[in-house]
Amino acid sequence: MPTVDERLERLFTAAAVEPTPENVFGAVAQKRRQRHTRRVARNIGAFVALLVVLAGSLVWLTTDDGTQPAVSPATRDSVARKLGDAWLGARPVALTPDVGYVRGPLIQSGEYVALAAYDRDGAGGIKVPPSRVVRIDATGHVVDEVELQGEILSFADGEGARWVVTHDADNVAPRQYRVKRIGPDGTPSSNAFPAGNEPVGPIVAGGGAAWVPVEHGILRFDATTGAYVGTVAAADSDRVPHLVKIGSDVYAYSMIGSKIFKLDATRPEAPTVASTDTALLSVAATPHGAWALTSLGGRMMVAPLDAASGAIDRARAPHLPKRFSASDLRAAGDTLWVFGRLDDQSAIVRIGVRADGSVVAERPVVLRVPANSDVLALEAHDVLVAADGELYRVDIR
Amino acid sequence: MPPDRRALDDTRLRSFIATEYRKVVATVELVCGSLPTAEDAVQEAMARAWERGERGEQIDRLPAWVTTVALNLARSQMRRWKSERRARDRMGLPGIVPDAPAASAEAHAVREALRALPRRQREATVLRYYGGLDVEEIARTLGISAGNVKAVLFRARQTLAATLGDDADDVEEDEHADG
Secondary structure: OOOHHHHHHHHHHHHOOOOOOOOHHHHHHHHHHHHHHHHHHHHHHHHHHHHHHHHHHHHHHHHOOOOOOOOOOOOOOOOEEEEOOEEEEOEEOOOEOOOOEEEEEEEEEOOEEEEEEEEEOOOOOEEEEEEEEEEEOOOOEEEEEEEEOOEEEEEEEEOOEEEEEEEOOOOOOOOOEEEEEEOOOOOEEEEEOOOOOOOOOOOEEEOOEEEEEEOOEEEEEEOOOOOEEEEEEOOOOOOOEEEEEEOOEEEEEEOOEEEEEEEOOOOOOOOOEEEEEEEEOEEEEEOOEEEEEEEEOOEEEEEEEEOOOOEEOHHHOOOOOOOEEEEEEEEEOOEEEEEEEEOOEEEEEEEEEOOOOOEEEOOOEEEEOOOOOEEEEOOOOEEEEEEOEEEEEEEOO | OOOOOOEOOHHHHHHHHHHOHHHHHHHHHHHHOOHHHHHHHHHHHHHHHHHHHHOOOEOOOHHHHHHHHHHHHHHHHHHHHHHHHHHHHHHOOOOOOOOOOOOOHHHHHHHHHHHHOOHHHHHHHHHHHOOOOOHHHHHHHHOOOHHHHHHHHHHHHHHHHHHOOOOHHHHHHHHHHHO
């Protein structure tokens, strides 16, 4: 006679489902990538907020004419930077003329900044279509805008055109993604992604084509027409590919992997894959070369990277501040920006790269930005943040 | 078995998927009643474990850690569903019902009996009778004391025995036998 325990064990076993572990590894890898992306976005947002607050406060202290506040009040959810124990609100950038609801992505586009803009829906959100790619100058003056139809995911400049990745405005699954090629005359042409592909990182133009990383490879789009040409397999099928433009070349590397190779639309043969001796978390390039965010002995470091050979020059790695945990690396001109966390708060570290190759890491700056913000760190000590439909500027000096 | 103190990497993760994944998903599914929710919660927990491994942090007992995190995630998801269902009810909209796997009459009865249990009893019971965990392991997984686990299991077994047509006296005998 079975005991109650034995009966319950048998009944529970019979009632249990039998899940199918198909592509579980891929699903977990995708969740990890999404978590990384969200964390980076949070860090960037917080960083930008902090920068904006500091810049605004400094400007207010030095140039305010007394007629109106120059700095937004640092409310709990506003863009702000930490200065001592205080949070300093960010300075809004007034765009002229008004382009509507401002949103990321933000990129440096030559001497201008490119951003996405939408019509406001009257309830704090946006209406799509249309969408607009807007370029502004340093004063917030709108230089030009190009109207598109879908929601804008990423921008790039290169190969004689501007490039935009969008997805169609309807939310019918599976989503249809497109590459929009904007020619020198401002006319966009639309080119659909091959079915079943969705971008996992920003578009990059160089090496004779425009490239978009997807789950297991890199989509190639023709530099002249923008049409989809083919897919280059990722070097490591288990890793999400990321792209970085180094000079006029584009390299693909496997995130948290150790493989990197050049994408070249002019060479039909398989690319030569270089291996690094440690995992690459992020790669960025200044005009003088590439840099990798990696780790050694459990400590994060930013070090020069020879993308062709995979060699990492640890001797030239600047010391990152203590207690700063880095998660992403970006470049703006000769400046490297490291995004991460300091004492569990989003923070950024500016690294100046001199012409002789020497580097100096500045003190980390703690930032606060709302969720879903986008942050663009500029070459000097400025950071732009697109948050809640507005554009803010943070000075982190 | 001594805890596996290796940092989580691809190899260990693939090994976990091959050997433990089905059991952990089925455990969470029995608790929450939705296979997609259970799979999503377990995969999210694995992604978090992977991140910890990349940061150099060690997880001693990966199956137990993933189970604990996945149960927490599934619990949050079920709370959201309840809130959404209440809101839809208020608005007179059709409800969203978590999908339930096809089951035999006996399995259906077990699932109904589990659904009727309070959450803590349901979790402890599934971990004990499907997961095969002992009282100490259940206490660690659920973050409660061993004594509390025994009490919860005792009450759950009484309810289940009655619901599933057993004799409550047997339950008490078994409980005494457990010490």
